[in-house]
Amino acid sequence: MKKLLTIAGTDPSGGAGIQADLKTFAAHKTYGMSVITSVVAQNTTGVTNVVDLSPEFIGEQLDAVFTDIYPDAIKIGMISNENIIRVIVEKLKEYDGKNIVVDPVMVSTSGNSLMKSTATKTLIQELLPLADIITPNMFEAKLLSSIEVNNRKDMEKAARIIDKLIKGAVLVKGGHLENCADDLLYMDGKCYWLAGERIVNPNTHGTGCTLSSAIAVNLAKGMDILESVEEAKEYLTGAIKAGLDLGKGKGPLDHLYRL
Numbered sequence: 589m590k591k592l593l594t595i596a597g598t599d600p601s602g603g604a605g606i607q608a609d610l611k612t613f614a615a616h617k618t619y620g621m622s623v624i625t626s627v628v629a630q631n632t633t634g635v636t637n638v639v640d641l642s643p644e645f646i647g648e649q650l651d652a653v654f655t656d657i658y659p660d661a662i663k664i665g666m667i668s669n670e671n672i673i674r675v676i677v678e679k680l681k682e683y684d685g686k687n688i689v690v691d692p693v694m695v696s697t698s699g700n701s702l703m704k705s706t707a708t709k710t711l712i713q714e715l716l717p718l719a720d721i722i723t724p725n726m727f728e729a730k731l732l733s734s735i736e737v738n739n740r741k742d743m744e745k746a747a748r749i750i751d752k753l754i755k756g757a758v759l760v761k762g763g764h765l766e767n768c769a770d771d772l773l774y775m776d777g778k779c780y781w782l783a784g785e786r787i788v789n790p791n792t793h794g795t796g797c798t799l800s801s802a803i804a805v806n807l808a809k810g811m812d813i814l815e816s817v818e819e820a821k822e823y824l825t826g827a828i829k830a831g832l833d834l835g836k837g838k839g840p841l842d843h844l845y846r847l
């Protein structure tokens with residue numbers, strides 16, 4: 589059985605973060621492990637508080653996983669500050685982490701900041717170069733590329749700029765485009781558009797977490813980057829389409845729809 593690790597923050601209501609990642613791993617019949625970076629009080633209506641764990645304790649959690657069960661792939665989500673980024677980078681290098689997917693989570697859909705703005709530079713300089721693929725949404729692509737990202741043309745421009753910062757591939761997610769949900773994979777100097785129909789469903793909490801975790805699963809299973817992203821998008825689309833309707837706000841996905 590393939591072994592997957594998520595390094596991320598929590599969502600006690602189960603729609604995003606560590607909880608969405610572990611459900612995605614289980615839905616793909618892989619063995620899920622988790623290192624928690626921040627404990628977040630949030631639900632389908634928004635975030636009310638965040639408590640960051642200490643970098644030392646996050647380092648100890650990473651030691652506990654890597655010295656016992658070596659992961660076949662790693663998904664990294666919410667990282668609140670520079671010191672947490674640094675300890676993750678140190679441990680990924682120490683244990684030679686493989687198949688690394690970074691979802692550079694900065695702000696939740698509800699508009700709450702999940703990463704200090706001062707951490708962006710450390711993220712770009714120290715963590716992104718270790719990633720096999722990074723998965724910014726349009727807002728995150730704007731912050732990483734320092735250009736406006738409002739349409740497909742901008743997504744291509746931003747991807748080319750971000751590509752120069754990293755060794756891996758860039759997936760600029762188009763969940764905030766009008767009329768479609770097309771994502772752009774930029775890899776080896778080429779653009780690959782992944783067409784996505786926009787599903788009319790307000791319940792899209794945790795789409796980014798789910799997509800990046802599914803990509804990590806597929807890399808662990810030996811698929812290449814393009815195949816991993818295509819299959820992950822198909823899984824995600826089904827999880828939105830399944831039409832689960834929970835909570836008072838933007839509800840979670842049905843991660844288990846294939847089972």
Ligand SMILES: Nc1ncnc2c1ncn2[C@@H]1O[C@H](COP(=O)(O)OP(=O)(O)O)[C@@H](O)[C@H]1O
Nearest residue numbers: 725761762763764769784785786787792795796
């Ligand atoms: N209404 C929707 N219908 C279909 N796919 C969607 C919808 N909303 C988001 N997606 C898809 O969900 C994934 C996450 O996209 P996005 O919402 O841009 O990221 P984030 O959750 O990080 O903000 C992308 O593959 C995007 O195309």
Ligand SMILES: Cc1ncc(COP(=O)(O)OP(=O)(O)O)c(N)n1
Nearest residue numbers: 597598604605697793794795796797
């Ligand atoms: C702990 C935690 N991590 C990430 C997110 C953002 O999740 P995402 O998949 O981008 O979905 P939305 O929240 O934007 O719908 C989060 N909320 N919490």
